[in-house]
Amino acid sequence: MSLDAATVRRVANLARLRLDETEVEKLQAELNGILDWIEQLQQVDTDGVEPMAGGAPVEVKLPWRADAVTDGAQAEKVLANAPDREGEYFGVPKVVE
Template identity: 75%
Template sequence: MSLDTATVRRVASLARLHVDDAEVAKLQAELNGILGWIEQLQAVNTDGVEPMAGGAVTSGAMRLREDVITDGGIPEKVLANAPDREGEYFGVPKVVE
């Protein structure tokens, strides 16, 4: 498949891109190159190849970790650089009067 200049201008218009007359030829060549690569990929025999989901090759569903809320177990390290502290919490200035 090959795109002509009118189609390139139409695609640019649909994408809301301003393309100067000088850029149309360059863009046409780039888009035709991309379409050529797609045609090459479509020619590859993929019979018997399992589809992949998310790029990970796993059998069955992905395992999920338990959703457990923790404090991190290091409150002293977390609060070490706090400008103001109130016990085990950050001290913040009052916002609402």
């Protein structure tokens, strides 16, 4: 399949792209190259190849962690670079309007 310049202009218009003639020619060549690669991929024999999801067989499931609310237990790490702190909290200036 090959795209002509009119089709490239229509696609660019639908994508809200403003192209001049040199850009249309460049985009036409790039899109035709992509379509050539797709045609090559469609010719690959995939009979007998099992589909994969995320690189693992479908039967493999990720373990779920317990859904528990915690404070993170990392107050010292979080506040290590704080410019001002009050106990285990960030110190902020008082704002009164």
